[in-house]
Amino acid sequence: xxxxxxxxxxxxxxxxxxxxxxxxxxxxxxxxxxxxxxxxxxxxxxxxxxxxxxxxxxxxxxxxxxxxxxxxxxxxxxxxxxxxxxxxxxxxxxxxxxxxxxxxxxxxxxxxxxxxxxxxxxxxxxxxxxxxxxxxxxxxxxxxxxxxxxxxxxxxxxxxxxxxxxxxxxxxxxxxxxxxxxxxxxxxxxxxxxxxxxxxxxxxxxxxxxxxxxxxxxxxxxxxxxxxxxxxxx
Ligand SMILES: *Cc1c(COP(=O)(O)O)cnc(C)c1O
Numbered sequence: 436x437x438x439x440x441x442x443x444x445x446x447x448x449x450x451x452x453x454x455x456x457x458x459x460x461x462x463x464x465x466x467x468x469x470x471x472x473x474x475x476x477x478x479x480x481x482x483x484x485x486x487x488x489x490x491x492x493x494x495x496x497x498x499x500x501x502x503x504x505x506x507x508x509x510x511x512x513x514x515x516x517x518x519x520x521x522x523x524x525x526x527x528x529x530x531x532x533x534x535x536x537x538x539x540x541x542x543x544x545x546x547x548x549x550x551x552x553x554x555x556x557x558x559x560x561x562x563x564x565x566x567x568x569x570x571x572x573x574x575x576x577x578x579x580x581x582x583x584x585x586x587x588x589x590x591x592x593x594x595x596x597x598x599x600x601x602x603x604x605x606x607x608x609x610x611x612x613x614x615x616x617x618x619x620x621x622x623x624x625x626x627x628x629x630x631x632x633x634x635x636x637x638x639x640x641x642x643x644x645x646x647x648x649x650x651x652x653x654x655x656x657x658x659x660x661x662x663x664x665x666x667x668x669x
Contacts (some may be wrong), residue, residue: 439477440484442661443468450655453648464648467516471496472665475503481661482511485658490537490656492519498528518600518637518656520574530593535560537600537637537656540575545588552593555575559593562600562637565622567615574599578622585626593631598635598653599623605642612646620651630644 443466451461469490470478478489478500491497496513504511516535521544529536530551539545539561552559563585566575576584589596599622603615616638623636639647641653647655658665 437480437484438557438663439480439661442663443481443484443486446657446660450648451452453645457649459651464652465654467518467654467656468661469518469640469656470500470662471519471658473662475500476515477662478504478522479496479508479511482508482513484500486661488516490513490516490518491660492517494519494525494528498532501532502602522548530559531556533559533598535562537562537654538564538574539588540564540566541585542587545594547589553586558595560635561588561594561595562598562635563596564600564602564618567601567603567618567622578618580631581622582626585631586629589631596631596633598633598637599626600637602640603638603643609646612643613650616643616647616652617651624650 447466450464450466454461454464464614465488467490468481468486471492501515514534515554516537517529517533518537521538523544526544526547530548531553536548536559548559564575565581566577585596588594599619601615601619606612619638620636623633626633635653636651637654637656639652641660644655
């Protein structure tokens, strides 16, 4: 068994164990394998081990990888999620090549993605990135603007607003890790209370997976624990 498939199995077992520990069903938590900086072969290895959804941060790298995977294994039907910062002049290829975008943080970006989503594809699944207190990247919608922006994005015809995403600052212990995840869940619940049909909380990475699942994550975005340490110099 390759190390990627062994790691995937361990991550899936950890997700299932944590879900059970907080009385959730393991199938309420989807694993997004974050493959940034790793090549097509790593994606194919994970796909052969049963992984279906992949997350990418850098557009050109992602497009090259999709082509390389398709060339080597045309029968693989994978789901691609864009999770990185979005420049407004790069929205068209995102709208054309991805199934989900987790990192929408401006109405202008959402408008462009909706305008540019090809008619033959289903609506693009969207998470709004929220800047909960101290978010490491400093990007994201501020909680006070969230209701307004979410309502306008939910009305765009070629998008389907699925929920919220956050990248909390690293925290020392699991208690401190839970707080920002709890805040994101409360924000999602407040949008639901206004009648918005949101089923997704995209939160939890390799280092705070357990805290995120305890607070209701429905998609966890895991890179290092599956593929190993990233080497940005490559
Ligand atoms: C890189 C990245 C991840 C994966 O992080 P790991 O710590 O390697 O699991 C998840 N989400 C986002 C937005 C990322 O940029």
